[in-house]
Amino acid sequence: MADYDAIVVGAGLSGSTAAYCMAKAGLSVLVLERGDAAGVKNVTGGRLYGHSLEKIIPGFASEAPVERKIVRERVTMMTEDSCFTADFHSASRFADPACASYSVLRAEFDAWLAGKAEEAGCDIVCPAHADELLEENGKITGVKAGDDELTAEVVLLADGVNSLLGQKAGLKKELSPHHVAVGAKEVIELPKGVINDRFGLNDGEGAANLFAGFASGGMVGGGFLYTNKESLCLGLVITVADMAKSSIRLPDLLEKFRDHPAVKPLVAGGKLVEYSAHLVPEGGLAMLPALSADNLLLLGDAAGFCMNLGYTVRGMDLAIASGQLAAETVVEAKGKGDFSNAALSGYKSKLEQSFVLKDMQTHKHAPDFIEHTPRMFKEYPALAADVFTQLFRVDGTPSKLMLKKALPLISKVGFLNLIKDGLKGTRAL
Amino acid sequence: MKKIAVCYKWVLNDGDIRVNDKTRDLDFEKSKPQINEYDRNGLAVGVQLKEASGAELIGITCGVDTEPSAKDALSRGPDMVYYLNDPALAQADSAASSKVLAGMVRSLGDVDVVLCSECSSDDFAQQVGPRLGALLGYPVISYVSAVKLEGDALVMDRKLEEGTESVKVKAPVVVVVSPDVCEAPIPSVKQILGAKKKPANAMDLAGAGLGPDAVKPMVTVQSVKAPLTSRKAVNLLGDGESVADAVAKLVKQLSTDGLL
Ligand SMILES: Cc1cc2nc3c(=O)[nH]c(=O)nc-3n(C[C@H](O)[C@H](O)[C@H](O)COP(=O)(O)OP(=O)(O)OC[C@H]3O[C@@H](n4cnc5c(N)ncnc54)[C@H](O)[C@@H]3O)c2cc1C
Numbered sequence: 171m172a173d174y175d176a177i178v179v180g181a182g183l184s185g186s187t188a189a190y191c192m193a194k195a196g197l198s199v200l201v202l203e204r205g206d207a208a209g210v211k212n213v214t215g216g217r218l219y220g221h222s223l224e225k226i227i228p229g230f231a232s233e234a235p236v237e238r239k240i241v242r243e244r245v246t247m248m249t250e251d252s253c254f255t256a257d258f259h260s261a262s263r264f265a266d267p268a269c270a271s272y273s274v275l276r277a278e279f280d281a282w283l284a285g286k287a288e289e290a291g292c293d294i295v296c297p298a299h300a301d302e303l304l305e306e307n308g309k310i311t312g313v314k315a316g317d318d319e320l321t322a323e324v325v326l327l328a329d330g331v332n333s334l335l336g337q338k339a340g341l342k343k344e345l346s347p348h349h350v351a352v353g354a355k356e357v358i359e360l361p362k363g364v365i366n367d368r369f370g371l372n373d374g375e376g377a378a379n380l381f382a383g384f385a386s387g388g389m390v391g392g393g394f395l396y397t398n399k400e401s402l403c404l405g406l407v408i409t410v411a412d413m414a415k416s417s418i419r420l421p422d423l424l425e426k427f428r429d430h431p432a433v434k435p436l437v438a439g440g441k442l443v444e445y446s447a448h449l450v451p452e453g454g455l456a457m458l459p460a461l462s463a464d465n466l467l468l469l470g471d472a473a474g475f476c477m478n479l480g481y482t483v484r485g486m487d488l489a490i491a492s493g494q495l496a497a498e499t500v501v502e503a504k505g506k507g508d509f510s511n512a513a514l515s516g517y518k519s520k521l522e523q524s525f526v527l528k529d530m531q532t533h534k535h536a537p538d539f540i541e542h543t544p545r546m547f548k549e550y551p552a553l554a555a556d557v558f559t560q561l562f563r564v565d566g567t568p569s570k571l572m573l574k575k576a577l578p579l580i581s582k583v584g585f586l587n588l589i590k591d592g593l594k595g596t597r598a599l
Numbered sequence: 600m601k602k603i604a605v606c607y608k609w610v611l612n613d614g615d616i617r618v619n620d621k622t623r624d625l626d627f628e629k630s631k632p633q634i635n636e637y638d639r640n641g642l643a644v645g646v647q648l649k650e651a652s653g654a655e656l657i658g659i660t661c662g663v664d665t666e667p668s669a670k671d672a673l674s675r676g677p678d679m680v681y682y683l684n685d686p687a688l689a690q691a692d693s694a695a696s697s698k699v700l701a702g703m704v705r706s707l708g709d710v711d712v713v714l715c716s717e718c719s720s721d722d723f724a725q726q727v728g729p730r731l732g733a734l735l736g737y738p739v740i741s742y743v744s745a746v747k748l749e750g751d752a753l754v755m756d757r758k759l760e761e762g763t764e765s766v767k768v769k770a771p772v773v774v775v776v777s778p779d780v781c782e783a784p785i786p787s788v789k790q791i792l793g794a795k796k797k798p799a800n801a802m803d804l805a806g807a808g809l810g811p812d813a814v815k816p817m818v819t820v821q822s823v824k825a826p827l828t829s830r831k832a833v834n835l836l837g838d839g840e841s842v843a844d845a846v847a848k849l850v851k852q853l854s855t856d857g858l859l
Contacts, residue, residue, distance in 0.1 A: 200792075202788065207631075293792055293795075295788050295792065297785070298788045315787070315788045316787050316788065317787060318787050318788045320788060320789075
């Protein structure tokens with residue numbers, strides 16, 4: 171007899187969700203987390219789209235430690251000395267919990283979700299590093315952590331983007347620099363009222379701002395800024411392939427971003443309380459691994475369920491949904507007493523029928539588009555800046571019509587490029 | 600040897616204490632409680648003695664909200680834990696803590712060895728071990744850097760400034776261990792899981808044979824502030840100056856400051 175029905179490696183959002191759902195269905199579950207507590211090792215930009223967790227724990231936002239509900243969306247094109255921002259504000263259109271999104275800090279949020287799993291009856295051990303998968307006659311029978319061997323009918327790998335156990339089990343390959351980005355972020359403390367004033371928010375309301383152009387030093391990637399209750403998350407996500415070629419280090423790039431004339435006043439007077447860095451899977455479907463094997467499932471970032479569309483990053487809602495679907499699959503397998511790959515393959519079909527693989531399919535050209543359209547990160551922010559400078563710079567020299575002002579600027583980038591990128595972009599994103 | 604009691608304190612993680620730059624006040628908001636690092640060595644020695652003697656190992660602690668400590672303590676080896684909570688212990692000094700711990704030890708009956716570490720990371724008073732000895736009427740062996748069981752006696756090394764002293768004592772005894780007495784291993788997964796199955800018992804003052812006076816501190820803390828560190832900020836290597844000159848200046852400066 172195995173010690174547990176299921177062992178989950180990693181108490182991130184995918185792992186804790188799976189553990190919670192399996193325990194609720196009456197399975198015995200052990201979760202191993204290498205951090206001192208759930209969430210301490212985890213990094214995110216900051217925005218959780220709530221829909222997938224809402225289905226599992228309706229009304230979760232009223233009990234979970236969410237920071238602010240996002241009501242203001244900003245997308246900014248940035249050059250060294252300018253910012254062109256589209257700003258959309260609506261409290262009512264994002265009011266429905268089914269579509270609401272929230273800024274979150276992982277140390278608090280993950281600890282809460284792990285706590286829910288524990289309440290539901292899971293054993294959660296942290297710090298506990300899962301070192302190896304146990305195998306007997308070619309069949310995975312559990313996990314080795316230090317000198318301890320822990321056995322289970324099925325192992326769920328929710329160990330994040332760099333899933334070493336997933337690689338060892340042969341489900342996925344080593345990460346390619348083109349399929350992964352590196353993110354760095356700072357948490358900057360500011361009083362609640364100051365944040366409300368600077369971003370035009372009421373208590374409890376939040377803003378999300380993504381930046382293209384100067385923020386990433388022209389490299390493939392971008393900057394982000396999220397408002398929390400009493401802090402801001404400011405950070406960058408840049409593909410590893412570009413970062414490796416660059417002479418500037420990520421922390422220095424982040425500092426330049428923070429010192430940009432349009433960002434500086436937003437963070438002024440704040441206290442830097444945390445710096446963290448982490449990888450982000452960005453390969454989309456192109457890097458999709460085998461999602462299951464005999465007695466084994468891959469969840470969340472470990473499976474590469476993450477989408478970077480430039481105007482938004484989504485990984486957490488996918489991680490949560492994959493955790494729920496993995497749990498459903500395991501519960502069914504338990505019912506049949508069969509944990510073979512054939513019995514677990516329902517996991518992939520469930521993902522295909524859900525938004526997880528549907529959305530990744532819809533946006534499957536996004537990673538390629540973003541990587542192969544460097545103009546998005548250099549020429550277009552400059553173009554926006556030039557057009558707006560022409561529109562609003564009045565210095566007494568005879569004025570021209572708008573079209574005349576814009577045409578020569580656009581021709582610098584190339585009309586065809588603009589049309590081509592525009593079409594490709596609207597198709598991919 | 601039948602019963603060993605090991606004392607541990609449930610303290611706030613000092614690594615997460617933050618200082619308010621303006622008032623120098625300490626902000627404990629981000630600090631989570633943990634077992635005092637020094638006491639982890641005491642627990643580890645307890646496990647060694649338990650294994651050598653077959654004695655029962657009992658963890659004891661007191662404070663305001665120490666129940667959550669039991670799981671962590673139990674994962675480090677004791678067979679059971681007794682914890683005593685009293686709101687007045689929020690202001691406890693070493694005298695009050697020692698009285699409560701001594702009461703707990705007495706109520707356990709016939710404790711052969713009481714293990715303590717030298718200090719706690721929060722108050723650093725270094726008094727509980729010796730006070731326990733006085734209250735219980737046990738001899739106290741301090742600065743212990745090695746412990747061995749020999750029959751019904753303990754042979755211990757005491758690390759002193761001038762060298763190492765070796766002592767042999769028969770139970771009952773209070774042993775105060777130094778951090779270098781042995782490694783304090785991180786509990787394994789099975790130990791952590793096993794901890795859930797061991798008993799964690801609440802005790803109150805009456806149960807420890809004490810009245811409410813026991814928890815009254817003799818020392819009251821007026822305020823706690825972070826120290827101000829000021830730098831002289833002297834630039835010794837100015838523009839165009841040679842490194843050799845700068846070094847000479849540095850040596851001079853350090854000797855005038857009495858640092859060499
Ligand atoms: C800078 C940045 C910005 C992002 N912004 C957003 C955003 O705004 N919105 C969004 O939805 N997504 C965002 N993402 C993506 C999102 O954070 C991830 O998709 C999400 O965290 C994935 O969750 P997970 O549970 O699969 O993995 P993780 O959160 O990485 O959890 C993995 C867990 O496994 C543990 N672990 C690993 N190995 C072991 C082992 N051997 N033994 C025991 N435990 C182990 C780790 O400690 C960790 O707790 C961002 C990511 C980054 C890095």
